[in-house]
Amino acid sequence: MKNVDELPNNVKWIEVAGKDKLATKNFVPGNSVYGEHLQKSSNSEFRIWDPYRSKLAASIINGLNDIPFTDGSNILYLGSSTGTTPSHVSDIVGKSGLLFCIEISSRVARDFIDNVVSFRNNIVPIIADARNIDSYTSIFRNIDSVYCDISQPDQTDIAINNCKEFITSGSKLLLVIKSRSIDTTKEPETIYEQEMDKLESNGFEINQMVNLHPFDKDHALVMATLK
Amino acid sequence: MTNKALLTEAGIIIINDKFEVVQSLRFKPDSEISFYSQIKNANVPDVVKTFLDNLSHEFSDSLEVNDQSLLEILSKIYPDKNFIYKTIDSSNLFPLFVQSGFFSSEEEISNFLQKFSIEYSKQQIRDVSGQEDLQIIEGINSLDELDKAINILMARINEWYGLHFPELENLVKDSNEYFKFVSLGLNRSSITEKDLVSFSFSEKKLDAIFSAAQDSKGGEINSKDLSIISILSENVINLVKVRDKMLNYINDLMNNVAPNLSAIAGPTIGARLIAKSGGLMKLAKLPSSTIQVLGAEKALFRSLKSGSRPPKHGIIFQHDKVHSSPKWQRGKIARSLASKIAIAARIDVFRGSKEIDIEHSLDERYREIQEKYASPVANRNNYSKKKHKKLRRSMNEKRRRTS
Numbered sequence: 001m002k003n004v005d006e007l008p009n010n011v012k013w014i015e016v017a018g019k020d021k022l023a024t025k026n027f028v029p030g031n032s033v034y035g036e037h038l039q040k041s042s043n044s045e046f047r048i049w050d051p052y053r054s055k056l057a058a059s060i061i062n063g064l065n066d067i068p069f070t071d072g073s074n075i076l077y078l079g080s081s082t083g084t085t086p087s088h089v090s091d092i093v094g095k096s097g098l099l100f101c102i103e104i105s106s107r108v109a110r111d112f113i114d115n116v117v118s119f120r121n122n123i124v125p126i127i128a129d130a131r132n133i134d135s136y137t138s139i140f141r142n143i144d145s146v147y148c149d150i151s152q153p154d155q156t157d158i159a160i161n162n163c164k165e166f167i168t169s170g171s172k173l174l175l176v177i178k179s180r181s182i183d184t185t186k187e188p189e190t191i192y193e194q195e196m197d198k199l200e201s202n203g204f205e206i207n208q209m210v211n212l213h214p215f216d217k218d219h220a221l222v223m224a225t226l227k
Numbered sequence: 228m229t230n231k232a233l234l235t236e237a238g239i240i241i242i243n244d245k246f247e248v249v250q251s252l253r254f255k256p257d258s259e260i261s262f263y264s265q266i267k268n269a270n271v272p273d274v275v276k277t278f279l280d281n282l283s284h285e286f287s288d289s290l291e292v293n294d295q296s297l298l299e300i301l302s303k304i305y306p307d308k309n310f311i312y313k314t315i316d317s318s319n320l321f322p323l324f325v326q327s328g329f330f331s332s333e334e335e336i337s338n339f340l341q342k343f344s345i346e347y348s349k350q351q352i353r354d355v356s357g358q359e360d361l362q363i364i365e366g367i368n369s370l371d372e373l374d375k376a377i378n379i380l381m382a383r384i385n386e387w388y389g390l391h392f393p394e395l396e397n398l399v400k401d402s403n404e405y406f407k408f409v410s411l412g413l414n415r416s417s418i419t420e421k422d423l424v425s426f427s428f429s430e431k432k433l434d435a436i437f438s439a440a441q442d443s444k445g446g447e448i449n450s451k452d453l454s455i456i457s458i459l460s461e462n463v464i465n466l467v468k469v470r471d472k473m474l475n476y477i478n479d480l481m482n483n484v485a486p487n488l489s490a491i492a493g494p495t496i497g498a499r500l501i502a503k504s505g506g507l508m509k510l511a512k513l514p515s516s517t518i519q520v521l522g523a524e525k526a527l528f529r530s531l532k533s534g535s536r537p538p539k540h541g542i543i544f545q546h547d548k549v550h551s552s553p554k555w556q557r558g559k560i561a562r563s564l565a566s567k568i569a570i571a572a573r574i575d576v577f578r579g580s581k582e583i584d585i586e587h588s589l590d591e592r593y594r595e596i597q598e599k600y601a602s603p604v605a606n607r608n609n610y611s612k613k614k615h616k617k618l619r620r621s622m623n624e625k626r627r628r629t630s
Contacts, residue, residue: 106355109348117345124344127351134295135267137236137347139317140340165314185531185619 007060009070010092014041014048022049022057024091028119033087047091051215054085055149055176058215064208064223068172072096074141076166078130078159079150082108083116089147090120098141099123102130130158133165143167149176153183156195160202163226172225173204179218188218196222203227230286232301233315234294236263236343237329239278241285246319250285251327252278260346267296279304359484360507366477367498373470380463384409387456391415391448394439398432406464412457414448415440486581487571491589492546492564499542500568511569511576519543519565531619543568548593555603556596563592 007013010025016039023039023046030045032038037048051058060067069075073093080086080101090099099122103109109127117123128135130150143166148159159175167173177195179188196206204224212219230249233240236259241250252275254262265272271279279301289309292298298310321336330336355361384406385396392415399405404426413422418440423433474495481494485507488497503521504510510518520527522541530537540561544550549561567589574582 106352110352110356113345113348113352121341124341125348126344127348134312134314137344138320138340140320140337142318184528 006065008067008092010094011049011060012041012046014039014046016048022051022061023047024049024088027091027094027122031119033115033119034082034084047088049088050084054088055212055216055219055221056085056088056147056174058212058219059174059210059221061215062210062212064210064221066207067174067223068145069093069147073144074098075100076139076143076146076162077101078146078148078162079103080109080112080125081149083112085147085149086112086123087116087120090116090122093122095122097122100126100139100141100143102126102128102136104129130162133162139166143171145172145174147174151178151181153181155181156198160199160204163204167226169226172207172223173199175199175222175224177220177222179220188220192220192222196224199224229289229291229311231291231293231313231315232282232297233323234263234266234292234297235320235324236340236347237324238262238327239275239297240323240327241282242323246323248323248327250278250282251329253327253329259343260350263343263347264350266294266300269296269299271300358506359480360501363477363480363484363498364502364506366473366480367495367502370470370473370477370495371499373466373473377463377466377470380459380466381406384456384460384463388460389445391445391453392440392443393445394443395436398436398439403464403467406460406467410457410460410464412450412453414450414453415443415445485572485575487574487585488568490581490586491567491571492543496542496545497568499545500572503542507572508576511572513569515562515566515569518568519561548589552597553603556600559596559600560593563596564589 012023012025013020014023015021016037023041026038026045026047030038032047034053036050039046039048049057051061056067069089069092071092071094074097075089075093077086077089077099080103083101086099086101093099101112101117101123103112103125104127106127109125113125117125124137126136128137130148131154146159146163146167148155148162150158152158155178156175159173163171163173175195177192179186179191182191182195192209196209199206199222203226205227207223207225209220209222212221229244231242231244233242238251238253238259240248240252242248255274262272262275266275283305286308289311290301291311291313292301293312293314295312298312302308302310321333324330324336325332330339381402388409389396395405395408395415399408407426411422418437420433423436428436477498478489478494481489481497485497485501488500488507488510491497492500500518500521501507501510504513504518513521520538520541521543523538524541526538529535539558540549543561543564544557546564548564549557552560567585571582571585574580574585
């Protein structure tokens, strides 16, 4: 489970009070985004990455391999919310990478801009509905991969449409499947299967699926490559 | 060959099919946000209008446009021309910016676009935060929280002063008078008639209070205890005043912002519906079946999962016509009320003026239900699993169609 080679750039395991915790190298040393612990390790400062608050951290701990995010990646991030996970992705892509964050709610975007964007110059916030690509301001870099974490019944279709618009074949999509947002009456496993089928029939190849239990109930994260 | 019109953050660019710039309009530097958001909202600043008016020689009969709002604006200026919505690959943007002379280097463009995005987001937040229905949402939530706080504190004061003078609670039933009494900070053994002149107690009531005070089961209390209880009580009385002001404020605002909704549902229920759905516009977009059960989500999802009976009403249960009707009529009335609310909210959003006599149609249906279902229908089957399955099937179908 804890394979050090598989971790993306700028991510590592750090020992805090006798326990190994996932952490990312702080892009803005001294700045803690949501009250997370800051820890010095080998001359750099790291931010502890809480799997209970970030589904990407949860999926790494649960064994997601070969995450396509690295130093210099340009990422389209759908559903940035208040910016917990984006801040860690911003740590990963560093100063040559760029994160385009789409968020529909101006209320959470307010916190996102105040707490995250104003400290990190590798984030471009866009307040728009991810269903309506026309309403985005310019995505002015070639996108390397897409991360999608939105609570809508049609989340998979939204992710697919954005991928078709912004990434080319061989690029990856990381999709958080929130089974409770899709259909509360069905078994989560049924929904994971159904959404993965949807990805496959839309030209994706599934690389890996990890269940986010025990960090998030009824959630899974799927990594897929656009063929 | 088809030319393209591109709306960009820095200006409008017209290119030919070889991606050569044939015309361009640079928005005034440092006011790009204003130009861009005006166009996005289908307003046309004068400079842009002049530019677009003089475009006719740049295309023969059709033009590709990368933005829906710009497309709409163009179709209005040139009603007999053909405009096609088509986006361009963002990798073309940088060379076009340089070619049209907007910027000289890639770094400059990146910096501009990133800054633009942040400022544009801030502008959007500013616009949304200024909407009046947000004031309604905060107001109605404050009202509900005030009610909660007042109830809790009242119970506490009752309990506390009751240690000293338990009989008072039954003698002074009106809660406002009770708390006014407590706020005087009186020790029951030394109450005089003079202390109580500001109350309109009858002789009989005064006698009862004095004799109860003499013969009370309450314990002794010192002046320190009394003074803190009286301060607490005073503040609860103030909270009650704030609550009344809040209610008036919501009524005024609702009559202004959503007069039709207020007329049908009443200002407070209307405000709660707006708060629950997240805004007047969002409420107007909801189907009436959803409005009917807003606020009864727990019961609704339980019903969808287990096949138990679905809820008949959520927030709208608070409406007089629903909760004061006999049980067997409530579902019908709730359904009719919800549908009228949906219509009213839509009129409020899209027309904005009060529809005369909008309450009439609801009253009519209300009377019809009262007459037709005056007595409960005997022997009704319970909500069956079979029916539940049918409902589930139709819901799934609906979802497939929309996605």
